[in-house]
Amino acid sequence: EVQLVESGGGLVKPGGSLRLSCxxxxxxxxxxxxxxxxxxxxxxxxxxxxxTGGSGDLFYADSVRGRFTISRDxxxxxxxxxxxxxxxxxxxxxxxxxxxxxxxxxxxxxxWGQGTLVTVxx
Amino acid sequence: xxxxxxxxxxxxxxxxxxxxxxxxxxxxISTYLAWYQQKPGKAPKLLIYAASTxxxxxxxRFSGSGSGTEFTLTINSLQPEDFATYCCQQLYIYPLTFGGxxxxxxx
Numbered sequence: 001e002v003q004l005v006e007s008g009g010g011l012v013k014p015g016g017s018l019r020l021s022c023x024x025x026x027x028x029x030x031x032x033x034x035x036x037x038x039x040x041x042x043x044x045x046x047x048x049x050x051x052t053g054g055s056g057d058l059f060y061a062d063s064v065r066g067r068f069t070i071s072r073d074x075x076x077x078x079x080x081x082x083x084x085x086x087x088x089x090x091x092x093x094x095x096x097x098x099x100x101x102x103x104x105x106x107x108x109x110x111x112w113g114q115g116t117l118v119t120v121x122x
Numbered sequence: 123x124x125x126x127x128x129x130x131x132x133x134x135x136x137x138x139x140x141x142x143x144x145x146x147x148x149x150x151i152s153t154y155l156a157w158y159q160q161k162p163g164k165a166p167k168l169l170i171y172a173a174s175t176x177x178x179x180x181x182x183r184f185s186g187s188g189s190g191t192e193f194t195l196t197i198n199s200l201q202p203e204d205f206a207t208y209c210c211q212q213l214y215i216y217p218l219t220f221g222g223x224x225x226x227x228x229x
Contacts, residue, residue: 035218037166037220044209044220044221044222044223045158045160045166045209045211045220045223046220047211047217047218047219047220050216050218059216059217059218060217061217062123062217095165095166097165100168100171100177105213105218106154106171106172106213107156107171107172107175107213108156108158108168108171108177108211108213109156109158109166109168109211110168110177112165112166112167113165114165115165
């Protein structure tokens, strides 16, 4: 059974930093592109960033590019999101998620973590 | 970036109704579209991918269709557990954008 467990969320002041982590289990982590998706309170889903299995390709939403960095440790089966220069509009539940197929992202995301709340406020 | 516009944003329906939700893409995305269901306080659940392929374990009353720029999610015979928010996502090109969501509530 696939398990994705996020950690690292919390309250941070504007301009501050946080590092989210996601511990993965139940699948061959290194084969899959992984992604972070966020959801602001009462709002819809927003794709944030993705990283291919070998970390060769990184993708970011315009809203976070230059401030957030996605990374992974395939030896530890972990995914990370370093978030710097945080803004109030970054307040959201952040989900770690796995794409359905190892070979492509085209089949969507079939596994999600429980989410971790990031609150950016003074 | 590809924009996805869902309609309606809110829908009131009764048990047993047939419900149709539309997702329109700002450019051709072939069939690279997925549909998700999300309940309050929970992570989304994949229902359909490649526009019309039912994810394993999803009831057959859910179906998807479309290609290019117009897609639909249909729920036949709405059940109590189907009251939720539904969202589309394009997987054609990064950034992998989501639609704004459609909340299905009990009439």
